[in-house]
Amino acid sequence: MTTLKEGDKAPDFTGIDQNENTISLSDYKGKKLILFFYPKDNTPGCTAEACNLRDNFEDLKAKGYELLGVSPDSAKKHQNFIKKHDLPFPLLADTEKQVLNAYEVWGEKQFMGKTYDGVHRTTFIIDEEGKIEKVFKKVKTKAHTEQILEEMEG
DSSP: OOOOOTTTTTOEEEEEESSSOOGGGGGGSSSSEEEEEOSSSSHHHHHHHHHHHHHHHHHHHHHTTEEEEESSSSSSHHHHHHHHOOOSSEEEEOOOOHHHHHHEEEEEEEEEEEEEEEEOOOOEOOOSSSBBBEEEOOOOGGGGHHHHHHHOOO
């Protein structure tokens, strides 16, 4: 689990999105960024989370937020996920796990008695200056937008 916390400088990153465009943290300077890490495209929890953010995308944009999803899936898998669910935001293909490791969200997990390495579903809200404003370690996949807005505007 990440040791990054509110007030920390967000780790810089550069990676490629579903269309092999280069995306860096610096691209979001002057904007608020919802950076969400999720385990795998087209799985029930990840689909619920992405679709909840999609359904509230215009609302989030109106409040000044940009969105960027990150998982270790390939650009091709991301393209399929975006197309299948009509996602309006980019997904970073972190196949080398550089961004996952920088944000300390890749590590040991347990599921049904088995231990394995994977993505800890975590969302970071990064402010206009590149500082972490909020860390969500317990993401409500079906109501993530509401969870974010409650915390950020509460």
